[in-house]
Amino acid sequence: MAPVIEFNNVSKRFILHRDRRDTIQERVAGLLSRRPPGEEFWATRNVSFSIEEGQSLGLVGHNGAGKSTILKLMTRILEPTSGTVRTRGRIAALLELGSGFHPELSGRENVFLYGSLMGLGREQMEARMAEIIAFADIGDFIDTAIKHYSSGMYTRLAFAVATAVDPDILITDEVLAVGDEAFQRKCMERIYSFRRAGKTIIFVSHALEVVRSLCDVAVWLDHGEMRASGAAGEVIDAYLANVNRQEEERLAAERQANPSQAEYNPFRHGSREVEITNVQLLDAAGMEQATFHSHQSLTIRVHYHAHQPIQGPVFGVGIYTENGIWLTGPNTGFDQFQIGRIEGSGSIDYTIPNLPLLTGHYRISAAVVDSSQLHTYDHHDRIYSLVVHSDNARERYGIFSIPGAWH
Template structure:
């Protein structure tokens, strides 16, 4: 075992009655506090075990307890109750600039971080060239880090964290700061550490990265550990709760925007329009529903509806929509997941260059695959209808549709993707 949490709780005291000046503090000695302090429970009775060599994702909304958990593991904080056991050298990148002194240069901060991790100056001197090379900060390494940008902070911190050969690597949403190329470089190095059997704790709001990288995932919610399972199951639970809260938010906004009934209206109770029945909450479907995808069909090359698809043959995914009001520049999307949770692809009409000026009433959109590259297996299909910015969902079906694929005589059985290729033997 590398990390053990046994019934761990941690709380902080929130000062509700702030008395900043000397006069206010003196006066406060003679009168009761107007607003009592409040205990904020960052973690409540949390228990889990992380084994050597596991890569574990921590997910949850901001303030759910993820960062507190990492700070307990790194001994930055101590629990109010329970026990935390950590076996091995921990290298952590918790937040930008953590462990850096702003007046020291990048090079000096490398040695400072090394000393905090228990390395001698001679040991760190051997590691410095690799750290500087990975950070790509050669031109700025002898500049005080107070002049660094947030991206430069992240580069240097990550370079130190992964080049000190830790037993346990902890990253807390730091990759979101770096540019695309450096993020890829960091993820490549994380995968290398994973292959070497290092234990990794990975905090991210990028669910795709958690699915791809992690062996397990923990979902924290208001200080409680809600789910400890496979990444797919944990993320599904988290998204179901998130989608329900988002649906409640949309309904509240609609109710707030609804016009008040006119005073003295002559409309009788019998003439009043009956409200629409409430739609039962579906954790795998969300959106504001000004437009909806009400039917999804799978079609073969002849345009006939099929129940199963075949490797190497044509497949069309037809999305029938109903627009309850005109929608300008909508975007239709598709995603295919293997039944194990692996995300295979996620195209959309906007990225493909298809601009739909407006939809109104009914119609359909086709996503056509000329030669289906999926090998035999069970897959899950998502369809979605978004606004042009891809930030507002009108209707999103998350893996609600089954896609069964049978293999033709292609001579391949293993994996998920068929790649046309040839073998040659030379003597």
């Protein structure tokens, strides 16, 4: 079967004019003078991908990467400057707050208006009205002009209507982020029901774990260009690795530009006879990774430099949740791992053969102390980031994957 959505070398150009003409006098004067040519801005360049019927596609990338432009090209709000966009089937889109509704009309009147735009008659929308009102949970406000709605009420009604018209393709942008927790759960339940029904879903969110669990495939956009496409998990891992790499480069540049500030770090302390020079997170093959999966092997490699001979140092690591809960803190002293004397540069590994953590962002500390564990040579407190995905684990809730059996 032909794809339901197909992009073929699609580029979209905008012209940005820097000379603003705000007053009437400026606009009249502008009619008499030639406006200087504007600056070209390419929101997307040569983007190509296709979506099969029943697939769920996630668009990921930084703010301004071109995700919203891609959605507007899908819905024909925008036309491409070059390339072709082909779609097949009825599309319901939630792109931004305020689109698709008339502010002077009541919620009920806007329901009928939206239905007519989707090719549904008044009787068909009337039959869906009770379900729409119940899902939106706006009660008597359904007969109030929507210009008086809060952003949450507006979003609830928009989502309820868009999903009630039985679209073949459902497109959602970050607009759902304005809803409260209960409404977001209702929305995700309905989106998952659409997926089970074989509908095509286009999903944009910075909540990458939701994209990973909901979407079959993903496209990573970076400054309007497609960096990767394919299986959702692989694309998200590549995107996260790039984000982590850019963050490390930014911090390194800041330290180089301000060496005096680099020496002071509120999350680092110690006398520095031994310094921790780097911490790496390695997989079973010894390759450095930005993200890991539950039950995967994780090695925390601590690189050090001893400026003088040190007898019997103790190295330790700590793993914390992102909000600061200390999960574990092993060290070589507790495990009676004798190191002896160190001098110069070296490294020490702590390996977790079966990582029990579930999906989340975690922080890692590394420290080296003397043999009594009372004097700190160097302590990096929660400086390093660990991202864990649990798509290969049975559990989905909590922090740990703990072995167990039902009887």
